[in-house]
Amino acid sequence: MKLNRNKVWSAAIAVTLTYTGAAYSDGHTADVYAPYEGTTLVVNFPAHPHYNAVLDVLPEFTEQTGIEVEVDQLQYLKMRERQTLELTKDEGDYDLISYVVFSKADYVYADQLENLAKYFMNPALADPNYDAEDLIDGYVQNIGVAGGAQGYLPGPTGSLFGIPFGSETSVLGYRKDIFEKHGLEVPQTYDELLEIACKIPELEPGMGGLASRAASGHQASHAFLLHLAPLGGRVFDEQWNPTINNAAAVEAATALKTIIDCGVEGSETFGPAEAAASFAQGQSAMFLDSIAFAAGFEDESRSTVAGNVGWALHPEGVRRGSQTGGFGIAIPSNAQNKEAAFLLMQWLTSKEADLMIAMAGGNPSRFSTYENPEYQAAYAYAETFGEALKYADPNWRPIIPPWGKINADLGTTLSQVLTEDLDIQEALDGVAERTRATMEEAGYYTWQ
Amino acid sequence: MSIARTNRMTPYLFLAPAGLVLLFALFYPICYMIYASFLDWNPSQRIGEADFVGLRNYTKLFSDPSFRESMWVTLKFAGVVVTLEMFLGVGLALLLDRNIRGMSLLRTLFILPMMIAPIVVGLMWRYMYHPTVGIFNKTLKSWGFDTIPWLSDGNWAFASVVIADVWQWTPFIFILSLAALQSLPTSAVEASKIDGASGWQQIIYIKLPLMLPVLIVTFLLRLIDSFKVLEVILVMTNGGPGLSTEILSLRINRTASEFRELGEAAAMSNLLLIVLLLLTFAMFIYNKAQDARAARLRAVEEEA
Numbered sequence: 001m002k003l004n005r006n007k008v009w010s011a012a013i014a015v016t017l018t019y020t021g022a023a024y025s026d027g028h029t030a031d032v033y034a035p036y037e038g039t040t041l042v043v044n045f046p047a048h049p050h051y052n053a054v055l056d057v058l059p060e061f062t063e064q065t066g067i068e069v070e071v072d073q074l075q076y077l078k079m080r081e082r083q084t085l086e087l088t089k090d091e092g093d094y095d096l097i098s099y100v101v102f103s104k105a106d107y108v109y110a111d112q113l114e115n116l117a118k119y120f121m122n123p124a125l126a127d128p129n130y131d132a133e134d135l136i137d138g139y140v141q142n143i144g145v146a147g148g149a150q151g152y153l154p155g156p157t158g159s160l161f162g163i164p165f166g167s168e169t170s171v172l173g174y175r176k177d178i179f180e181k182h183g184l185e186v187p188q189t190y191d192e193l194l195e196i197a198c199k200i201p202e203l204e205p206g207m208g209g210l211a212s213r214a215a216s217g218h219q220a221s222h223a224f225l226l227h228l229a230p231l232g233g234r235v236f237d238e239q240w241n242p243t244i245n246n247a248a249a250v251e252a253a254t255a256l257k258t259i260i261d262c263g264v265e266g267s268e269t270f271g272p273a274e275a276a277a278s279f280a281q282g283q284s285a286m287f288l289d290s291i292a293f294a295a296g297f298e299d300e301s302r303s304t305v306a307g308n309v310g311w312a313l314h315p316e317g318v319r320r321g322s323q324t325g326g327f328g329i330a331i332p333s334n335a336q337n338k339e340a341a342f343l344l345m346q347w348l349t350s351k352e353a354d355l356m357i358a359m360a361g362g363n364p365s366r367f368s369t370y371e372n373p374e375y376q377a378a379y380a381y382a383e384t385f386g387e388a389l390k391y392a393d394p395n396w397r398p399i400i401p402p403w404g405k406i407n408a409d410l411g412t413t414l415s416q417v418l419t420e421d422l423d424i425q426e427a428l429d430g431v432a433e434r435t436r437a438t439m440e441e442a443g444y445y446t447w448q
Numbered sequence: 449m450s451i452a453r454t455n456r457m458t459p460y461l462f463l464a465p466a467g468l469v470l471l472f473a474l475f476y477p478i479c480y481m482i483y484a485s486f487l488d489w490n491p492s493q494r495i496g497e498a499d500f501v502g503l504r505n506y507t508k509l510f511s512d513p514s515f516r517e518s519m520w521v522t523l524k525f526a527g528v529v530v531t532l533e534m535f536l537g538v539g540l541a542l543l544l545d546r547n548i549r550g551m552s553l554l555r556t557l558f559i560l561p562m563m564i565a566p567i568v569v570g571l572m573w574r575y576m577y578h579p580t581v582g583i584f585n586k587t588l589k590s591w592g593f594d595t596i597p598w599l600s601d602g603n604w605a606f607a608s609v610v611i612a613d614v615w616q617w618t619p620f621i622f623i624l625s626l627a628a629l630q631s632l633p634t635s636a637v638e639a640s641k642i643d644g645a646s647g648w649q650q651i652i653y654i655k656l657p658l659m660l661p662v663l664i665v666t667f668l669l670r671l672i673d674s675f676k677v678l679e680v681i682l683v684m685t686n687g688g689p690g691l692s693t694e695i696l697s698l699r700i701n702r703t704a705s706e707f708r709e710l711g712e713a714a715a716m717s718n719l720l721l722i723v724l725l726l727l728t729f730a731m732f733i734y735n736k737a738q739d740a741r742a743a744r745l746r747a748v749e750e751e752a
Binding site: 077081084085087088106107109110112215216217218264265266267268269283401404405407408409412413415416418419420 | 578579597685687688689690705
């Protein structure tokens, strides 16, 4: 366990001071927290830039509310393993957990997360000024809601189990200097993207077009799904029939193969960190991945392209559709201080805290933060990212319990396509067939 | 009467604590694993909540081409790696079995790779194999050769993990072989010298046969270990490209954490255990047969 008493980041202080005054002038706020004063909440957060920023802001929560927070920070895959064990206990140690988006299905299905309705209904807990409309809709639907359409999507039967916190979408980063030098237009569509990706190596020998993840397994699958949604594909149709081998899917896989073929040498084995490094070291002219990497490219100690990076929306295929992912926060069913945990959760995702965390380098969860002039001034890409979020697609990948297996199969098969020149249609037909078997076994065709 | 019985019981009494420890520390987890392999068990469930599915996990495994592929990769990896390491390790030991100045320093240097944490070994090799900034491709390029797709081509990736493993574990065989060589009875070697045996003849007819018991144990230890390599490959290739380096322990790891099928992972672990047990038994029986043959030969000689 790591107890955090980090000094508040200087800029965050400036922002918080304004709001502390407001909170204290309003007599209500102090009353709300009074019953929980002195409580110590244990929270489980991943080691991630967003959560590092959160640590800077947390002391402010303790100061305002008198509720202590102890943070257990783990690498995100380790975090999931720990939670899997922790959530099956009768009495859990964690009061609030951050979860990776694909854990949603497993946790909700096993009845391990609190439905948030009863907290938002409780007048003693719910802040009337919370403004849930301002939360980025694609994130809420993708990360927070379960039980609606197809089980994992929002819909009339869905309900809220978590709140997005440290979420991400995909954007296109490009080298302004290189594009200017050769008079290239920033690609708006997939055709343009692929054309420029393959033109770059000719114009700038030794430089790759687009840096992408592609390593066998999860990474290759992720890269493929990134292209699948904008090109009009889906993994399943509404009856859970795999559509991963239709024309759109073949087009997406072909796009991925083109990108890798025109990419920097050895990119078949890149994970996200290596793809980002290849862009940061000036070996690739474009980068299509999560917004979480943006801050790193402007850091001169780690990036040789700082100041030369431009940002654009994820290019459009037959529709716009950027990914949604990252983390959300939720209250475990076996938590011991659920109400105080809700207060922390509400505070962390409030307008004020969201801005503070964003100023400290975190990912905003609210549109208002992206629109904030102060934030836009501090982070040049804020406006583009805010715009990109309007097209964030909650259904770019299915979040269902058997997904882990399908994802791995898809990813290893695509890796074979990329490295062994396996025929794309044939490869995807195989994936579709095995996916059907997996889904059959998991009982998804019981009603057909 | 009762004293006699007590006397007979005494050894068992003294063995009992060790037996109990063994029972709990060894058999309990194995039985647990065997039981788990008959369950449809998701890590979000407690073991009591999991459904009993009989042999389904096993039948599923045998009809799963990815598992078969992974089994084949494991066998291929273990076979290639252990053969190479045995040749190199024993060869090195034979070469260095002499009085060289600074031998103890050399020995320490040789076993250095073994002492490095596997994750670090994986990372180190991964960077050395890096397509553009890695030392291998950089060197090849500066000499004017074509670069090699070390980790991005299935066959090369397999070769790459083999090279890394050989680098790390040859010293293990080297050091055990060297110890065996140095404890050989000098009389036999001297006798052969007097009889005019050449260097090669000494090695083939005297040293290797005398070292054999140690070599067999070393071989077995290495074989068992090579079936369980995980971290180095996990870091270097994570089983890719495709399934070309996905050895069984990596697949077990993924089945448990990514696919969240603890029952199936347990079934795979059991199969791995069975394969290893069979290998060990085969080796054991071979050893016994050899001993028996030697004893028979001796008996025949004595009679004659």
